[in-house]
Amino acid sequence: MADIIQLLPDHVANQIAAGEVVQRPASVVKELIENAVDAGATEIKLIAKDSGKTLIQVVDNGGGMSPTDARLSFERHATSKIRAAEDLFRLGTKGFRGEALASIAAIAHVEMNTRQQGEEVGTRIRMEGGKIVDQEVTVTPEGTSIAVKNLFFNIPARRNFLKSNQVELRHVIDEFQRVALAHPDIQFEMYHNGNDLFSLPASNYRQRVVNIFGSKTNEKLVPVEENTEVLKLSGFVYKPQHARKSRGEQFFFVNNRFIKSPYLHHAVLSAFEGLIKEQTHPGYFLYLDVDPTTVDINIHPTKTEIKFDDEHTLYAILRSAIKHSLGQFNIAPVLDFDKDAGLETPYDYKDKPIHVPTIEVDSDFNPFRDEEETKISGSEKKETAYRGGKTSWQGSSRQEKRADWESLYVGLGDKPDSPDNFSSVEIESDEVAGTEGKPTERLFDDRESGEPSFNTYQLHKKYIVTTIKSGMVIIDQHRAHQRVLYEQFLRQMTVKESISQQLLFPIVLHYSPSDTALLKELRETLEFIGFAIAKLQGEEIEITGIPASISESEVSMILEQLIADFKDEIPDSSFSQSDRLAKSLSKTLAVRTGEPLNVASQEVLVNNLFACKEPTRSPFNRPTYITITVEDLEKKFL
Known part of the structure; x- marks a missing residue:
């Protein structure tokens, strides 16, 4: 029987690898921006057209590459960040697989312009479908500019599976925001179809969050900070009243790398237990610094899922730190046995002498005086009836007051048909919204005649x-x-x-x-x-x-x-x-x-x-x- 196993050609292997690395335009954005961060850039610019389907260009002012490095960067398993297998367990960089550029070049038209610092000229490389079309010397600014055009041009089936421009742009923005939030010390800019979407100057973590999600975000943030031997935690959580029904701004960063962790997310939810309504989600921006040797990053193709050596400890620290922050800033109710500041003596009364309050008693007060006056007035009326005299002034004043009140009810019981009689008022029935006063047709017209309308x-x-x-x-x-x-x-x-x-x-x-x-x-x-x-x-x-x-x-x-x-x-x-x-x-x-x-x-x-x-x-x-x-x-x- 003939042998049936054979080695795949390089271009086929690259396309298969591209299927894992490049799923949509946002995947290209992630790889290129992370490479720019690893190159030591302080300014990174992202330019996209048609949500990245037509053009994705990343321009940085990083270290740049020599002509040899520029050519080798498109080869499979070529990287400058790993020398031995042990390096995988103490990673401090992002792009370390050595497959990103090779996978991107296999399914798109790529043009790279790069120049090292101190060099007078740079290198330009153009590739189509994984093959180098042209390499020449060029004049270009320091740093690297990579333009990826016509993504999936040679794999139309993958291109047909892409979503609408609106959704793909949303994914591109998500990847851009994740890297920008992890590195506030780098200036980021993003343009889409000639429009300026983001312009983020170098700043601190809080200002970077505000610049991305709007100025109103600043008043929603509660700082979280905790330093232990296992974990250094910093960042912000949203106040409970700003929890949303949809999962909005929720970001975990471990060693400046965005990750997704349902386990740590549950720790945040448990810290908000009792403070937010059911089926609502709090927002958070949490930065975790841990020992790289205790984290395994290389378990997922997109590197957004990682594995910790001791997740239970991280869970407990994260939960308690958030609870402490919410209580410290009077967001959550706590038991506080310290002295209340509201009981302190006001400044205006600080140096004034103390006066003992005195109690004054009205010796003429008699709660039964009104009853006595009523009895006296009644007896005086009887006396005047016998003697033909006049009543006292107290009795006359009470009669005048009573007459004023009784005049309000004159005639209510005399005319039963009067419009003022409440027994004749009819309550107008309210129409339920949606009927619009028109009869609606019923699909089931076999309802028994004589049944009540509401059944x-x-x-x-x-x-x-x-x-x-x-x-x-x-x-x-x-x-x-x-x-x-x-x-x-x-x-x-x-x-x-x-x-x-x-x-x-x-x-x-x-x-x-x-x-x-x-x-x-x-x-x-x-x-x-x-x-x-x-x-x-x-x-x-x-x-x-x-x-x-x-x-x-x-x-x-x-x-x-x-x-x-x-x-x-x-x-x-x-x-x-x-x-x-x-x-x-x-x-x-x-x-x-x-x-x-x-x-x-x-x-x-x-x-x-x-x-x-x-x-x-x-x-x-x-x-x-x-x-x-x-x-x-x-x-x-x-």
């Missing part, structure tokens, strides 16, 4: 049970309301006519620059459903009108959930922007499981559901109700 029942605050002639229908109130709201919002965005309630005082909200850019793309569609946006620039959005079905307290929650959904592309990008927006809003505003509904609200929800074009499925393609016939019930009793 619904809420089961476990989750399901609505209603009867039909052939049996009964059990409706999931959350999914049903999602369907109703989804078609309502979609209709408003299609017709471009919606009811908007103007606000007496505008609502001003603050978001990060990337979130504001996302809201700018959604602005026109938001205005179609009733939002009136007067200002949207920088980090601020000013709302002067909201849809009639939304309250002011829900605006912030709706926009936060909307931003989170579009960042994570929920629903999928295959739908139009209007469809995705309608689904996101319906998911946020729908009646929740566990919310009690009165009979009228149940009936309106049922009617509106069966008036929809597709009442059987929710916007997320889940069933909204089930039908149980009388025959099915009878079988249960056999």
